[in-house]
Amino acid sequence: MSLRKIAPIAIAALALQGSLVLAGQRSSAAEGKWLHVRIDGQSEETGKSEIVRVNLPLSMMSKALPLLKEQAMKEDGQKIELGDEEYDLAQLRQLWQAAKDTGDAEFVTVESEEESVKVARRGGLFLITVRGNGTAEEAEKHEAVDVKIPIDVVDALLSGSGEELNFEAAIEALSRHSESDLIVVNDGTDRVRIWVDSKNVIE
C-alpha cells in the first residue's frame, strides 16, 4: 500500500476521529492537547520508506468543527454517514444504549476468508479489532486494525436529544483521559497511528 492510497484512509479516519474528539470552540479541555497522525509506509514503486506526520492542536481543529459537521451530517441534518450506511441519531442512540446495557461483551464477530472483525466493549473502551487471517493473500495476512474509543467519549458524543452530535461533551470527556492510542492500523507494510497527547513534537 502506497502513501497515496493510505493518505485518504488516514484523512478519512482523521475526519471520523475528529468528529469524535474535536469539539467546542469554547472548550478549555482542548487547550494544550494535540492530535497526532503518524503513517509509516513503503513506496510500492521504489520500495523506499514514506512517512507522514501530522501534529495539530485540538483547539485549532475544533475551529474546523463546522466543516467536519458539514461533512458528517447530510444536508437535512438527520442522517450520519458511517461507511456506506446511513443512520439517524435516534438509531445510533438506541444501539449504543443496548450496547451499554450489555456491559463488557463482544457485540459483533465476523469471520471471513480474508479477516476476522470483532466489535466489543472491554473495561472503559469500545473496541473494534480487525485481523487478517491465514487464508488471505500474503499482504492481507498481517493486516491489523485496532480502534479504541473510550466509552464515556462515545457516551458524551451521543448525549442529548437533538439531531446533532454533542462534540462539546465529547471533548470534555476525552480530556479526562491520559495519552492513549485511538486508532492503530498495521497492514504488514504500512502503519497508521492516531492518538492525542500534550506534546507538539513529531515522533
Place this chain on the structure above:
Amino acid sequence: MTRQTRIFLTVAGTIATIGMSAVFLMAANVAEAGMAYVHVREKTDDGAHFTIPVPMSLAAAMVHMVPDEEFAEDTDEDLEFVLPVIAAMLADLADQPDGPLIQVDSADEKILIQKVGRSLRISVDDAETEVRVSFPIRSVARLLGDIDVKARKSREAGATAAHRRAPEPPPAQDEPGLEEPGSDSGLRTTSF
C-alpha cells in the same frame, strides 16, 4: 534670516516632519502586519529562481480597494462558509507554540508545514522544484476575515438591489377556471 526664509523653513520643516511621520507610520504598519514570502527555485541549470516579498499591509489595502462587485462575483456561498472557519483556525494557530504541523517525506517529494514565530512556513521539495511560502499567521487570518466581511456585505447589497429592481406582482385576479359554478360571468367552470 529674512522673514521669507523663516516662513519657507517652517513650511519645509512641517512638510518634512509630516512626510517622515508618514514613512515611519507606514514602516510600523508593514512591520506590524509582517511580510509574506514566496520563494521558487527550479532545479535546472537555467531554471527560474525568484523570491516575491508581499507586505501584508499592502495585501490588506488591495483587498479594500477591490470593488465590491468583484467579491460578489468571485465568492460563492461555500467560500463564505469556509473563509471564517480558516480565519478562526489560523487565529488559534497563532497562539500555539512553535513546531512542525505536517511533514510528508516520500520518494517523490518532501513537504513540511511548520509554525515558526509569528509565521507559518510551507516548504515543498521535489526533484524539479523547491517552493517555500511563508506568511504571518495573524495577518492572513485578519485578511481572510476582511475578505469574508466584504463578500458578505457586497452580496447583501446585491440582494437588496435585486429586490428593489424586482417588479411589483400584478394584482390578484380571479382565474376563470376557479370560478364558482353559477356565477354570472358567463365563463364555463373547468375542474381537474
